[in-house]
Amino acid sequence: MPWLIALDIDGTTIDHDGHLADRVRRAVRAVVDAGHHVVLSTGRTVMGTLPIAEQLGLTTGFAICSNGAVTITLDPDAPEGYRLLRAVTFDPAPVLERLRGVVPDGVVAVEQIGVGHKVNAPFPDGELMGDQQVVDWAELAADPVTRVTFRSPGSSAEEFVELVERLGLHGVNYAVGYTAWLDINPEGVSKGTALEQVREELDVDPQRTLAVGDQRNDLEMLRWAARGVAMGQAPDEVVAAADEVTAPVEQDGLALVLEGLVAEAASA
Numbered sequence: 001m002p003w004l005i006a007l008d009i010d011g012t013t014i015d016h017d018g019h020l021a022d023r024v025r026r027a028v029r030a031v032v033d034a035g036h037h038v039v040l041s042t043g044r045t046v047m048g049t050l051p052i053a054e055q056l057g058l059t060t061g062f063a064i065c066s067n068g069a070v071t072i073t074l075d076p077d078a079p080e081g082y083r084l085l086r087a088v089t090f091d092p093a094p095v096l097e098r099l100r101g102v103v104p105d106g107v108v109a110v111e112q113i114g115v116g117h118k119v120n121a122p123f124p125d126g127e128l129m130g131d132q133q134v135v136d137w138a139e140l141a142a143d144p145v146t147r148v149t150f151r152s153p154g155s156s157a158e159e160f161v162e163l164v165e166r167l168g169l170h171g172v173n174y175a176v177g178y179t180a181w182l183d184i185n186p187e188g189v190s191k192g193t194a195l196e197q198v199r200e201e202l203d204v205d206p207q208r209t210l211a212v213g214d215q216r217n218d219l220e221m222l223r224w225a226a227r228g229v230a231m232g233q234a235p236d237e238v239v240a241a242a243d244e245v246t247a248p249v250e251q252d253g254l255a256l257v258l259e260g261l262v263a264e265a266a267s268a
Helices: 022-033 046-056 093-099 157-167 191-202 216-224 236-241 253-267
Strands: 004-007 037-041 061-065 070-074 082-087 107-112 116-119 131-134 148-151 172-176 181-186 209-213 227-230
Touching: 004 191, 004 253, 022 037, 022 046, 022 253, 037 046, 037 191, 046 061, 046 070, 046 082, 061 191, 070 191, 093 148, 107 131, 157 172, 157 181, 172 216, 191 209, 191 216, 209 216, 209 253, 216 227, 216 236, 227 236
Parallel strands: 004 037, 004 209, 037 061, 116 131, 209 227
Antiparallel strands: 061 070, 070 082, 107 116, 107 148, 148 181, 172 181
8 A cells, every 4th residue: 555755845855955865865765665656746847856856766656847737757768767747838928917027126937848948037047947048028928838937036935925915816826935936837736736646647545645845835735645744944834734744854854754654654
């Protein structure tokens, strides 16, 4: 009776400096070796997810990217190491029109799966994986996309929460990050909805689902799981959505959860 174990990446599997702790790596390996399904479930693009999967030794199975808009299967025989299973898109034009000019230093990106992003201006170094192609506003809105990302280097996450309320975004799903970062996805799409599709495909008992995350884009995932775990540094609203709280990422909180799961299974 395997578990489906959904893991956020940034702030959960790796710390905010991008470091993967050896203890976390070993714990992930232990649950895979025990026969459980580990699914990376992240706001990262496919290109940003694959290196973490490689570090963890995950070469097969599912990964959910772009906050649920993109689902891939890891495949070592595929040219890029994965195959695209699902991509859910929406028309970005109405959202882009609302975002245009709302903050002086606002930068916008629309995702191109497996390539990078089209942007209205370059994002700060290291924030987007893959190519950045600077285009005019009309081209940003020209085609359906899986995600729109809005960033304001000079603002705070709290200011972005207030900004979202003022914008009155409708017909989309959105999440504010731990910095002034806003991800906008198709309506009804989240890590939770994508994970439910994967759970059905794997035929895992709904009561054997575990999710671990630390940010607002993890809310639906934590509520979806039979056992939702918030990282110790998570905001209050994320903690409230979880069933339990583990230690912060700097103290290998994820490893504690996974080690406990393996120990419980061994003693059952």
